[in-house]
Amino acid sequence: MCGDPTDRRSFLRQVAGAAAGGVAAGLLPSCVGERLRDLPRDEARRRLARLEAETRARFGREVTLSAQEAQPGVVFGYALDLSRCIGCRRCVYACVEENNQSREPQIHWIKVLAMDKRRGIDLVHADAYYNPPAVPEDGRFYVPVQCQQCDNAPCTKVCPVRATWQEPDGIVVVDYDWCIGCRYCMAACPYGARHFNWSEPGLRAAELNPALHYLGNRPRPMGVVEKCTFCIQRTRQGRYPACVEACPVGARKFGNLLDPGSEVRYVIEHKRVLILKEELNTMPKFFYFYGT
């Protein structure tokens, strides 16, 4: 993880303010762009209110835009039961609806890979575009892949402007207003978890989920990168991610890794757990397991 630049920046602001005098110091924050996390609290609140009003006006609907912070003592973890998943892709579309992904062109944060049982987990022969009349297919099993929320994340390391970072509760987020769209993070991610808005995202007002989070599901502009945030707008309020709720076979487990009584801790301690591309030392907080 990169060092927190907040101190350096507030120092810079002081220096610049002192040099330019009182008037300039008052104007500075409005003409120097910054990530929301760098702003003083009251100013962050004002920017949030402004963004909320803009979104409301754009979609003609009531919306709430939160920037709720991580709860202390919480690090989120995810576990996915490969022996249960039937490859129905309900998680994929629940995610799209919850997180306001572009419908045209389609952006999916979850990709379900169909694999041959004889080969085991083999990405080289994985099929992401399976389309049989019914799932599960004989001889195949399914591996849904989304952001693995790595502790040693290659994507945050390479970002040239620190537009993406890991939050204290372990979620890797993007500030869509700071990302310059260089896509270096997409080259660095070993899981194909990052997606780019190649054109203006197509999202109709009727499709909008109005409960928004600044670092999560708020509508994105063209030309920036987005990714799964464990449904930050839900999970920070104690709810499950949309994909967990949508799964018809209960293959998806979610909880606080620091809570010894959580389901995800139970899975890690009692099941055969595996990590995707473990050799890359990305230290995901997303665990695959065989429940049965």
Add this chain to the structure above:
Amino acid sequence: MRFRLFARFFVGSARVVTRGNALYWGWLAFLLLLVASGVLAYADQLDAGLSVTAMRDPVSWGFYIGNFTFLVGVAAAAVVLVIPAYIYKWGPIREIAIFGELLAVSAIVMCLLFVFVDIGRPDRFWHLLPPFGILNFPSSLLAWDVLVLNLYFVVNFIVVTHLVYCGFARRDYNHRLVWTLVLLSIPMAVSIHTVTAFLYNGLAARPYWNASILAPQFLASAFCSGPAILLFVLQLLRRFTSFRIRDEAIWKIAELMAYAMFLNLFLHGAEIFKEYYSDTHHLLHTRYLYEGVGGHHALQPYAWAAVVLNVAAFVLFIIPRTRRNFVTLNLGAAATYLGVYIEKGMGLILPGLTPDTLGEIYSYSPTWTEIRVAAGIFAIGFLVFTLMLKVAVPIALGRFHVDADPAPEPRAGGSEAEAVPPVTAAGT
């Protein structure tokens, strides 16, 4: 006084670049046409987003970044001429090192433009620039690249403009400044290319790039492609101006290129051996490049063309007789340029990203918008290079200086050999 001198330099230079024959103006018009087409294509891209390119999530970098990578090599190659010229005081090359640096400056301009057109939010470019923005240094290799490329640009620009300006003012250049910067520019040339290699090299997610042979190979191929362009430029210069460039110098450059090409081929071969013999999952990317995978053969013809061109160039340049024959010399230079352009551009980016990290194969090939934007950027680079040469050459020849306006145009349809200068209508 100083200001007056500068004003005269400025006005005089303006006069030099606005004088030329039909060929010169035709060349400029051709470049400007390409620039205009590129600007229009880029306007479409700004409007509709990068969806007008063929890039998509599985192949998120393409033609732009490929060209960027190739041109960093061209920029770095100025050092090939600077090292022997300054360190070993090797006469024949010394007089032409300045053209290498002009080439470096033009190439860096193109590099920065290629990065600029590739980003999704060019309006946020300033996010990279402290104190207004945040540069993720030292963590991001892209931050390193931004730093070294700009520094390299500044260093070369200062050296070149200082030398040219002193030539104009007819005074000795500042030896301490020039020597310091020239000595600095040598490790910097190595560093811009090393850093650019590390940009790819550091990504464990992409096994094709995640090989430590990448940086040395980048350098080796750069020392082929940069001088290849110079070989043409130097021949044009002496053909169309009275600038004296000895055969010896050109042959020496070709000889150095042969060694660099040998190293390049050797390093490439070492990587290919490792991939095929160990035969792991990582081999897939190399196979995609040379054989095609799962019915996708888009890169195969280009990959083999690059191998053939590079080997042919090596053979032509290592044999003294073909090196000294200007027909085979030019063939070799063209082969080098094309071979390295394929190998270091799309031949590096596409197999690195294909198949993608989850095994998907997306066949990328650039759209017309990408090609037009790229052609526009190359045209800007050539324009910068042409205009700089137009000023630098008559100064170097002593025809344009503080006491003398540039010589007037030769008579139309001039019978003299140096009357028809296309790129470098220099002293005329």
